[in-house]
Amino acid sequence: MQEQHKKDDGLQHDELKIIIRSNDNPYPSADIQIKQLQPRKLTSYFIVLIESGSITYNIDLQDFHLTDGHLLFAMPNQILIPPEKKDDLKYFKLLFDENTLALLPQQFSFLVNPLNNQAIVLDSAAKERVIKVLGILNQIIHADNYDIDTEVILAYLNTLLSELNSAYFRNKEPLNILNVNLSKFIEFKLVVETHLTEQPSINEIAEKLALSTNSLYRIVKEYSGSSPKDYFINRLMAEAQRKLRYSNTSIKELAYELGFNDPDYFSRLFKKSTGKSASDFLPRQDLSGK
Incomplete structure (x- = not known):
């Protein structure tokens, strides 16, 4: 992720390499939107949640069809081919780097994808919780008052990843992620x-x-x-x-x-x-x- 300093871009917090986008905060210019559609090698962790609608992403030459309540995550060094956004799509996209991840109080096993499944299907309750946390992160990072303590952002990011870690392993029998x-x-x-x-x-x-x-x-x-x-x-x-x-x-x-x-x-x-x-x-x- 390139360093961003313009507040009106809202692409990342000044002290954390974290980016969030949604229908409320799309990429600000047509040039950036076109660039975002180019195949690229990821330098950070990438998460996209589909709140409603459907869309297909391609990661490492594999298609992932996402619809309501589906979440896709990718890791640094994977090749991402983003699709063109559909008008009826409601979504959240989140990117954060290794340094930001290292600031969290715990590790998240799902981020190394031990079960070889990069798509997570959230049940209705988990989907609602994840959307709330992403909405709060979106609000904080794009707020006019940008003087938010980084610990607040990290706390919500930790909550989000904890929720996703649980959902990733939930339907695997039996599996202790700490074994x-x-x-x-x-x-x-x-x-x-x-x-x-x-x-x-x-x-x-x-x-x-x-x-x-x-x-x-x-x-x-x-x-x-x-x-x-x-x-x-x-x-x-x-x-x-x-x-x-x-x-x-x-x-x-x-x-x-x-x-x-x-x-x-x-x-x-x-x-x-x-x-x-x-x-x-x-x-x-x-x-x-x-």
């Missing part, structure tokens, strides 16, 4: 993200997590439905698809960038994993928004 296995799976996902292009072996990852390879296999299989090796390859191939489609990197350059010594092997693995050749993702779109 050791889930914590290890979250650690596994973080290791994958941090060391993706280094391509560590599964044995090396297990050692980093102080697990046996059998325990790692069992945990990753439980929460993702795939083996650690398949999870890692799928994540690597998803990154390859992003870069092929949204950057000017050649297939050979991309292979080396992702840690492959043999571009031909990369191409074969890509075809085996995705069912398509890497060249099928060319030509690519421009993410610059210019």
